[in-house]
Amino acid sequence: MKPCFNHETSEYEKTCPLCSKDYCEYCLLLVGRRQTLICTNCYSYIIRKIKNSTKRRYILILGGIIILAPTLMQAPDFLSSGNSDAALFFIFNLVIILTIALNIVRLVQYRSWNIIEKYSRTLKGLK
Numbered sequence: 682m683k684p685c686f687n688h689e690t691s692e693y694e695k696t697c698p699l700c701s702k703d704y705c706e707y708c709l710l711l712v713g714r715r716q717t718l719i720c721t722n723c724y725s726y727i728i729r730k731i732k733n734s735t736k737r738r739y740i741l742i743l744g745g746i747i748i749l750a751p752t753l754m755q756a757p758d759f760l761s762s763g764n765s766d767a768a769l770f771f772i773f774n775l776v777i778i779l780t781i782a783l784n785i786v787r788l789v790q791y792r793s794w795n796i797i798e799k800y801s802r803t804l805k806g807l808k
């Protein structure tokens with residue numbers, strides 16, 4: 682009998698695709714709408730990383746909006762003045778918009794990590 686990495690007495694069910702260690706049915710989770718298989722160890726590690734970066738992403742989004750709002754209000758005057766810095770102005774704002782968009786996408790993706798199902802419960806449902 683191949684034992685579980687967490688419990689010596691439990692029987693191996695599947696290997697975690699992330700850490701490649703062997704686990705029993707109680708140490709496995711199905712995450713997200715696609716029900717990706719992951720072990721509880723990897724899950725708590727990823728959740729910790731997500732919690733840390735969520736704060737940073739909110740700050741980036743908020744900071745981006747604060748920088749962008751007044752500049753965009755000046756944009757029509759600035760662009761019509763024929764100033765040679767117009768291209769630079771455009772690129773600068775584009776970078777900020779992209780930063781905001783990327784961070785929003787990431788935050789939405791993080792939400793799918795809250796959808797979890799115990800692998801053992803899914804097994805029982807099948808039986």
Ligand SMILES: [Zn+2]
Nearest residue numbers: 697700720723
């Ligand atoms: Zn794992």
Ligand SMILES: [Zn+2]
Nearest residue numbers: 685687705708
């Ligand atoms: Zn186990």
